[in-house]
Amino acid sequence: AASLYTDEDPLVILSSGSLRSSVTNSSSAWLLQFFSSWCGHCIQYSSTWKVLAEDVKDWQAVIAVSVLDCAQEENHEICREFGIQLFPTIKFFHAHSPETDRGTPFRGANRQVQTVRQVMVDILQNHTKLDWPDRCPRLEPYSSEDLLPRLGQRSEDYTAIVVEEPDSYVGREVILDLLMFSGVQVKRALSSERPLVEALGVTSFPSLYLLHPNSTHTEPRVEKKQRFFFSSFLKTLPGVQRKAGGRSSAAGLQEAAPGRGASESWRRFDSAKVYTADLESGLHYLLRVELASHDYLEGEELSIFKDFVTLVAKLYPGGGSVVRLMEALSDWLLSLQGRRLVYQNVLDLVDNKMRVRQCVPGGGVRWVGCQGSRAGLRGYPCSLWTLFHILTVQHAAKPTALENTGGSREAAPVLQVMRRYIRTFFGCQECGRHFEQAAAAGLDQVQNPDQQILWLWEQHNRVNSRLSGTLSDDPLFPKAPWPGPALCATCHEEKNGARWNRDNVLVFLRRHYGASNLSHRHAISPPGPAQLRPAGQEQNQEQQPDSGPGPQSGQQEAAGPGGGLWVLGLGFSATDMSLCVLLYVCSCLVLMLLFFFFKVKSKRWRRRKSPLQV
Numbered sequence: 001a002a003s004l005y006t007d008e009d010p011l012v013i014l015s016s017g018s019l020r021s022s023v024t025n026s027s028s029a030w031l032l033q034f035f036s037s038w039c040g041h042c043i044q045y046s047s048t049w050k051v052l053a054e055d056v057k058d059w060q061a062v063i064a065v066s067v068l069d070c071a072q073e074e075n076h077e078i079c080r081e082f083g084i085q086l087f088p089t090i091k092f093f094h095a096h097s098p099e100t101d102r103g104t105p106f107r108g109a110n111r112q113v114q115t116v117r118q119v120m121v122d123i124l125q126n127h128t129k130l131d132w133p134d135r136c137p138r139l140e141p142y143s144s145e146d147l148l149p150r151l152g153q154r155s156e157d158y159t160a161i162v163v164e165e166p167d168s169y170v171g172r173e174v175i176l177d178l179l180m181f182s183g184v185q186v187k188r189a190l191s192s193e194r195p196l197v198e199a200l201g202v203t204s205f206p207s208l209y210l211l212h213p214n215s216t217h218t219e220p221r222v223e224k225k226q227r228f229f230f231s232s233f234l235k236t237l238p239g240v241q242r243k244a245g246g247r248s249s250a251a252g253l254q255e256a257a258p259g260r261g262a263s264e265s266w267r268r269f270d271s272a273k274v275y276t277a278d279l280e281s282g283l284h285y286l287l288r289v290e291l292a293s294h295d296y297l298e299g300e301e302l303s304i305f306k307d308f309v310t311l312v313a314k315l316y317p318g319g320g321s322v323v324r325l326m327e328a329l330s331d332w333l334l335s336l337q338g339r340r341l342v343y344q345n346v347l348d349l350v351d352n353k354m355r356v357r358q359c360v361p362g363g364g365v366r367w368v369g370c371q372g373s374r375a376g377l378r379g380y381p382c383s384l385w386t387l388f389h390i391l392t393v394q395h396a397a398k399p400t401a402l403e404n405t406g407g408s409r410e411a412a413p414v415l416q417v418m419r420r421y422i423r424t425f426f427g428c429q430e431c432g433r434h435f436e437q438a439a440a441a442g443l444d445q446v447q448n449p450d451q452q453i454l455w456l457w458e459q460h461n462r463v464n465s466r467l468s469g470t471l472s473d474d475p476l477f478p479k480a481p482w483p484g485p486a487l488c489a490t491c492h493e494e495k496n497g498a499r500w501n502r503d504n505v506l507v508f509l510r511r512h513y514g515a516s517n518l519s520h521r522h523a524i525s526p527p528g529p530a531q532l533r534p535a536g537q538e539q540n541q542e543q544q545p546d547s548g549p550g551p552q553s554g555q556q557e558a559a560g561p562g563g564g565l566w567v568l569g570l571g572f573s574a575t576d577m578s579l580c581v582l583l584y585v586c587s588c589l590v591l592m593l594l595f596f597f598f599k600v601k602s603k604r605w606r607r608r609k610s611p612l613q614v
């Protein structure tokens, strides 16, 4: 499994173990992107970040470009500590920063290569004399008095002078580009330095002047008066060469993130079913990671959290540990007095510290229908779509379920909660913005539960077509209008310009996201009583082709962790039961053998004894 960034990229991949020791007390500054490998926008942005890293790889000794994947389990805690709530978040750290430094966020809306590169220059210049990066040359302009005496002087190296306007970054960028090269020193001067400008005969800005070791000076011919052409020209001057050990490579600074890219074995699944393992894993991530990045919730955030918990408690199908947890959370949230909720208290409850028995939806994540063909694809966002589709369908099936809750007054309560959750908490910033735009444009037209189901389906399909063919599109599960003909042939029609038969789509969605289509195979926690059905009941459905790179499964339903049968609600797996039966049969056989053995023996003994008695 490959991650978004690999060791081949000219940047530093940090992990929970290396982050603090790398960015604090460092001789260089750091520019760090906290990303999440499931976040579609992070996936799109990764190509820009790599181009940036390549562009400034020679600056690494003074400012290093790096990344950290907050989606990796072992990095959750450190991302929380550094206050990361949205992805991607870019932070920079000054050189020699103290251990308490949590980084300064980069707030600019424009994150294109040139803008970020110029921000890097600003970061370097914002250092004081005390914390100046050890190997960073002077970036301030030189005056005429500094430079004029050098004209006509012999020297060992070339001196390149970039004369430019005050707001130009070219001079500083060229200085940093040549950082790792010996044989040339680059300096900059401003166009306002009239004596220098006149002495050199500069007519346009920026211009490059070269003082040769033999005391002559010239304006070299470069194709364009731009950073790239200046730097490339200087690097090819005779005697100018990369400093020994100066090959810029991430390897020197790189500390491999533990577990990065470790691949799990593939779980076979049926794309015609919906898996509780995905829902539980999604809720695990949502409660323990996404929301846990907030130290506390208050005001609007707290009310959105309460609404979300109530919604899941009331509509999650079939009871079971998820519903028990959500009910416990909901009751507890309602009983809260204060206006501010310290999130650690939620974690305590979720981690069962408050002794709410049997209500924790397992630990860790286990994607099944939401598995991606490689790390960083699908997973959490897939489970979130799935959860909300299920909730819309459940709301239509149980229209009274939300009575006496805030949602009873709204025409589309599930979508309203989803809209507010995505806008406020969903880590992928861009996704939240797009979803909010769509909701603002059309959510008020949704008047009843059926329209609610269809609105979400349509919106999801719009996102699918927008993302089709982009980097976040998993090649094994390409984004396309859904459901395809193989899943629902009657959903498709070509009549009067329409592509879908919406009535049939509605019927299909109600079935697909209905409680009876939930599979507990690979489930993390035992299903609720209402979720359990006789083992053979769904066998036929399960025998549809499995998705993904594996042969058909054809496994039975009502499967517990590891695919076992949940018997008598006691959590015995099918293997446990088979072993019991086997042991039972073996002990019966042994007892019977012993019985016959002694019976024959006693008969013989009696026969032997009887003639003597006679």
Ligand SMILES: Cc1cc2nc3c(=O)[nH]c(=O)nc-3n(C[C@H](O)[C@H](O)[C@H](O)COP(=O)(O)OP(=O)(O)OC[C@H]3O[C@@H](n4cnc5c(N)ncnc54)[C@H](O)[C@@H]3O)c2cc1C
Pocket (backbone or CB within 6 Å): 039, 040, 041, 369, 370, 377, 378, 379, 381, 382, 383, 384, 385, 386, 389, 422, 428, 430, 431, 432, 434, 435, 456, 457, 458, 459, 460, 461, 463, 464, 467, 472, 473, 474, 477, 479, 482, 483
């Ligand atoms: C609210 C929201 C907004 C998002 N916006 C963006 C964005 O702007 N940019 C971005 O890069 N990523 C966005 N994402 C993530 C993106 O939509 C996918 O979730 C992610 O790329 C994973 O894709 P996937 O292949 O698992 O399929 P997903 O799109 O996550 O779908 C999950 C499953 O739902 C089913 N499904 C597919 N289409 C439909 C449908 N129309 N109706 C019902 N069920 C369906 C399929 O079984 C599919 O496997 C968003 C996610 C969410 C939850």
